[in-house]
Amino acid sequence: MLALDHLTLAVGDFRLAAHLTVKDPGVTAIIGASGSGKSTLLAAIAGFLVPQSGRILWNGEDLLPLAPGQRPLTMLFQDQNLFPHLSTAKNVALGLSPSLRLTAADWARVDQALLRTGLAGLGARLPSELSGGQQARVALARMLLRARPLLLLDEAFAGLGPALKAEMLDLVVALATETRAMVLMVSHDPDDALRTAPQTILVADGMAHPPVSTTDLLANPPPSLRRYLGK
């Protein structure tokens, strides 16, 4: 369970407040206009932004003292999820050891993760030698090995084009379901939310609202969301 307890975030003049909990594993979408603070919220959970006040709790444990790499989560960024100078296998292996000191058994697990994500035999290639979809799969293979219970997607796959993006989101949901992970997914596309996320957190007017059913929210949007959707 993720709890944002009277959280206040500040970046320059911008303020965002959040007081909510996300209980069940599964996918929760975060939607809102651009500049509303969706990514800011994710950055705080991931540990890139120190909150002005409040707490971020994971199963009751305060995440604040933990460095980004120590938090029980994996984050997929919009782009730059891979190191271009490291091979595919090494990029995946960073999920097991940040210093790349791996045993033979570890490397076998890297191969399994590559297999599971449809990248078998591509381990020696550099990211530049892979297609966009394959690059996204490398990040997913690494996420599998990290096996953290919380997954943050910050408009991940946004550069891939609609069909490929949908395919990747489906793969993420499948993998997350397999590992019973919780997924928080920032998206500016309401269709993504409808397709993959049963519940949605709306970020609007300096406030992250508690999650509600995605279908209900989009069927009967509040004024701020209506303006964004253009309906």
Added chain:
Amino acid sequence: MAERARPLSLGAAAGWLATAGLLLLTVGTTAAVLVRAGAAPRPGPGDWAAVQFTALQAAASALISAALAVPVSRALVRRIFPGRGALITLMGAPFLLPGLVAVIGILEVFGRAGWISRAIAPLGLAPLQIYGPAGIILAHVFFNLPLAVRLILQGWHDIPAERFRLAASLGFGPRDVARLLEWPMLRTTLPGTILTIFLICLTSFVVALTLGGGPRATTVELAIYQAFRFEFDPARAAMLGAVQFALCLCATLATMRFAAGAGFGAGLDRPIRIIVAQAAGARIHDVAILLMVTAFLSAPLLAVVLAGLPYLFDMPASLALAALRSLIMAVASSALALGIALALAHVALRAGPAGKLAEVTGMLSLSASPLVMGTGLFLLLRPLIDPTAVALPATVAVNAAMAVPFVLRILLPGLREIQAGYGRLSDSLGVTGWPRLRLVTLPRLRRPLGFAAGLAAALAMGDLGVIALFGDPDRATLPLEVFRLMGAYRTNVAAAGAVVLLVLSFTLFWICDRWGRNART
């Protein structure tokens, strides 16, 4: 974005150590000099003459270099010809060129028995007189004209190509382009260029040492050396060091107001087609200028090689040993400069006063004089140990400190890019500390790292500064050995030594730069 409070990491500790070490080498040595100078005799009329001459020759060198650089860079910008890239590369060479090699080359061309003197002798003209102010200014222009060209070239490339297109479509003549596009650019570029060169010429030592001297052509830097070497008077050296420090401080403060770029940025070999300047007259003008500057820059290099090659095998064995010593010192100095710069950058990349302090510290030695640093080190070390015994490590340290500003300027943009592009990814994967340096920073930084390493090594290889101040004659570096041969009038063997020095400096640079360019990305 707020900074997370973390325990002192290895990187931060190294950063603070580097900052402290560099502060000791720059501010610490200067303080030692100032303290000692307080008890020293006041500067006499001779010293004031030295101050005056130092400022005058630096001003003349800077103004002449900049004035010549304007037509040269303009010709480079608007002409496309085979060998254009090579010429721009040649413009970068004097930065790596050991001062002594250039001086020997200039003597071979412009000296009493040089090419020109011999060529005009049949006409009944007296040989050229190169020693003194004219020679010093000539050598400084040789060194700094290319730098000025590169700085102004940068300014030219900063004018968007669309402006020139617009000018062409509006039917501007050459005069209109000059008034509306080129003059405004020059007005912002020239002050920084002139001050940068002025500062370089203030602290230039080798040129004054070899071509200057006497009451008419002694710089402060040379006077420090003489006080040390011939008068055995550290107190007087300290007083002169204080004077030099004040001079540099004033020049630096002035330069900071008009800060010019480093001048070795990327993209300088991209020509701009200025349609309006294609008239035949302009073309002849440009070609003549480019031919002249190529001759001026390459003749001394050619002359050194021609003079030295036949005597390569007449070199004393001590020269080979000195060459080996210099190589080792150059590599050590380069490694030290890189280590200091990386550690400084680690702190400098942070927001806030700590980052600012590290960055300013990294730039301090830009305005420091190596001889002031040397004098200060001598004063600091003397109560503890015989300074002659540690002359070599002291030289390595001072050379590293002198290279840090350049290395830092080369590395910082790359480091900022890595931080922006991969900082969060690395943090989120827990790739921090030593693994971060090994797996992310160094591999991604390889290209500028190689360039910076080569630059620092070549600078150290060719340096003749601290080592001349209190070096042990039995453990000389290659430049010092070549200088001694010059002093003993063994000109040909000195030229042979200069060829070795030239080849070693450029090879060191080439190897490092090559290594960087082989980066996998």
